[in-house]
Amino acid sequence: MKGASKVIQVEHVVKWIQLTHQKIVATKDKLTELDQAIGDGDHGINLARGLDAAIQNLSPDESKEDLGEVFQKIGMALIAKVGGASGALYGSAFVHMAKVCKGKKLISLAELAQVIEAGAMGIKARGRAEVGDKTMLDIWQPLADYLNEHIEKVSWEKVQQFLFEQMEKTKELVAKKGRAAFLESRSIGHLDPGAVSSTYLFIALCETLDRGE
Amino acid sequence: MKGASKVIQVEHVVKWIQLTHQKIVATKDKLTELDQAIGDGDHGINLARGLDAAIQNLSPDESKEDLGEVFQKIGMALIAKVGGASGALYGSAFVHMAKVCKGKKLISLAELAQVIEAGAMGIKARGRAEVGDKTMLDIWQPLADYLNEHIEKVSWEKVQQFLFEQMEKTKELVAKKGRAAFLESRSIGHLDPGAVSSTYLFIALCETLDRGE
């Protein structure tokens, strides 16, 4: 270990998404079960398929591309291959992230917080959800806020702890958006599948950056 | 017990069919299972329904009617209410039996053998089956033959034994007529449902006549 990264480059993003893919494939059944409880049971399958497409899309040598291009590629792959609510939302998040990274080959950690904030905005704009609606936004927005605040001397381990806490909080919420909203108060007591998959996404990010290079 | 009847009158026939109805209702599930094995599983239900109609049709005071009329009534009820193969066949049997009893208020045991023979003819004519085809005919025809031979000093207990033997023999036969014929040699090892219900029919006759009146 060479210590945590201080900047984010294309190679980190590629690693991040590859690691996310591994995690989602490994937890596909769990995500499916969570979605069966308050949705329709396809979340794990859809994400695994979409992330598979996303990593196929990333050429082994991404050095010629900038972060904007890579995020755009990932976003478009997710939009085209995940389907359902989460495909539109994850896709919109990455496309929004691509916009703020346009032309950049490298960003600072402080900029990373803004990139994630941009992703949250993408989700909000597309899904018209608010924080507290028991959706993936309940990971994205709090994380962006947390990073904005703590980025000076961020501990990726603490971020992971924070993520799990946020994820657990979705259990007690009443779903207001997405398929779980049809259940009204009966959605209480279940984790939101999208919040769980977003947690894995960012755990993968933490691990990628923590490991450094 | 006043000893076995030497003649058959309308009241015997009514008792016979009532007793048959009881036996079929009691063994409905067994007949269904036999029919499920090599047919379609409706034999018990259909016969119970048809015999119910038949006994409803028999007025409490049949004394004004002759045997021909009573057999005809039973036959028509079976034809109209059993359905399927056995409705047509039992119905045809009783209608044929009615013909040979036309105008008679009373028949001897020797005549009874001929009446059953007539019933067997009805089944044969309608179903184009031969003895050995693994059908109800494998009860009717042998019984008619047996009675014709032994009617002088018939033992109703021995008849019952004979019936059960005939019934058991259908197990080893290959079905050549009816739904079980589709199974070809796989019909071996199963009792024929129609042979079983016919056995019950004639057991009821034996009991009726043995009990006498």
Add this chain to the structure above:
Amino acid sequence: MKKLINHPDYVVQEMIEGMALAHPQIIRKLNDTNILVRTDLNNAKVALVSGGGSGHEPAHGGFVGTGMLDAAVAGEVFTSPTPDQILEAIKAVDRGKGVLLIIKNYSGDVMNFEMAMELAEAEGILVEKVVVDDDVAVKNSTYTVGRRGIAGTIFVHKIAGALAEQGASLDEVKQIADRVILQTKSMGMALSSCIIPAVGKPGFELPEDEMEMGMGIHGEPGIERKKVVSADEVASVLVSHLQKEMPLAANDRVAVMVNGLGATPMMELYIVSRKVSQLLQESKIQVHRTFVGEYMTSLEMAGCSVTFLKLDNVLAELLDQPAQTIAW
């Protein structure tokens, strides 16, 4: 047994009532019977009567209407209707041009329809019959009962119905029906059993990993019970059995029916039908039309059957004539 019913004893009557209430433009129920007759019985034509045990819906009531059947007689579940009911149907639709009975080849159906035919003839009505025996899963033998009638029956209804509608004679209608029967072969398979409401338990049990090839529409055992194979393999096996009995050559023309037995999702039927289409394409056999859906079911059985009808110009044209029924 989990069913949307009120009482096992009334399923047939209530279903027939439901059909008549839902489609008064097309059919009506004869009072105190389980007979559906078409509403437009005006023009003098040969009448077509079919029927059989219930549980095979939409057969046969779903095929009553202009251009197909004039009446359908519904027996109890899986039980042939009785001669008195069939006779009533014959009398209700006879318009003096004669009546053709379309019977599926089961002892019960054949006997009850024949009895009705005798009664009708005794009343001076001209009646003919044809017996459909399209199921190649059963050996064809004149010594026994021959083959079962299954989904191919619908093609007989359609083509004979179209010819009758055009004013053909009873003889002509019977002849074309017999021609269709000769040219029609079917075979089915099941993934699961079904429950006769009055019985309350399945007719047979199929283990979770097995299927039955050649299954009859009343749950009669088929040719072979085996491990579940892919949809493509199922289609190939069924098609090869059909081809063995009715060899088709390049440029022959067929109509195809991929029929669901009741509980099979349309998604699966189309996956099977895809392979059937491909196999026929490979053999350069012309497919005139393909019918995919539920035509002749077995209550809630999962599975399907495939039917080929070999066409000539006359049959093809009649098949394409319009028909106003619930289910064509």
Add this chain to the structure above:
Amino acid sequence: MKKLINHPDYVVQEMIEGMALAHPQIIRKLNDTNILVRTDLNNAKVALVSGGGSGHEPAHGGFVGTGMLDAAVAGEVFTSPTPDQILEAIKAVDRGKGVLLIIKNYSGDVMNFEMAMELAEAEGILVEKVVVDDDVAVKNSTYTVGRRGIAGTIFVHKIAGALAEQGASLDEVKQIADRVILQTKSMGMALSSCIIPAVGKPGFELPEDEMEMGMGIHGEPGIERKKVVSADEVASVLVSHLQKEMPLAANDRVAVMVNGLGATPMMELYIVSRKVSQLLQESKIQVHRTFVGEYMTSLEMAGCSVTFLKLDNVLAELLDQPAQTIAW
């Protein structure tokens, strides 16, 4: 899991191929997509595009054809199709008169169709959308996502399709679609669950003696889980929920749909529809037409839904226009 499939990953693609192979007169498949478009795209008219997750067959590909949809986009099982596919469908059927998207009210469908709409607009295509939300089992609230779109969607396809066929403008077609949506209420119930092929196990479990009222077509839980009751009681409960949301008075005119969810035999659907007919008759409500069968299914789920569409003369006439599709 016992299914007639080849591989869970290919069920949608193979089904769409099967549909296109079976019905080349009516539909064709766009290369490298799971989009079915009608074959007769000649006359300049407003185009209708619908779609959604697969597993609801015959919806939506079964309703593509003259007088109904111009294209249907099939997503993975229970998964909304993606914007690129929807965009392709829009481009394939646009004839310069504009395109109406008919969307069922699920977050995934709404978002993906909206994204496609934005992309199409960016390419200069005139696009409008309507969102169907007929399922009264869900509370109607502007604070949340509102109601689900279920079987009533088919009435939107039919009536908007008929008006488009007559040459109406995009605005007019959108308006009538919105009118149908306002006048359409549905509710369903399930006796059993279904299995997404790629998941391989049921979405939920219903004990042998229980049913779920208000069940969604993706197995979303309903209003109440309770002991199985009679078909008549099921019909009464569904009808009373519909009536509560759309009170009908004597002489009001409706179209009724009793829709099977996949594994329910037609016998049972007609037993339910009988009671629905009777209830409407008792309330002196005029039933213009009744549709009984499978229109919007949930794979092999057992159960049904009931839909009421309140008609005026215009809607009734459009409903009765002919349509050439697989499943109408």
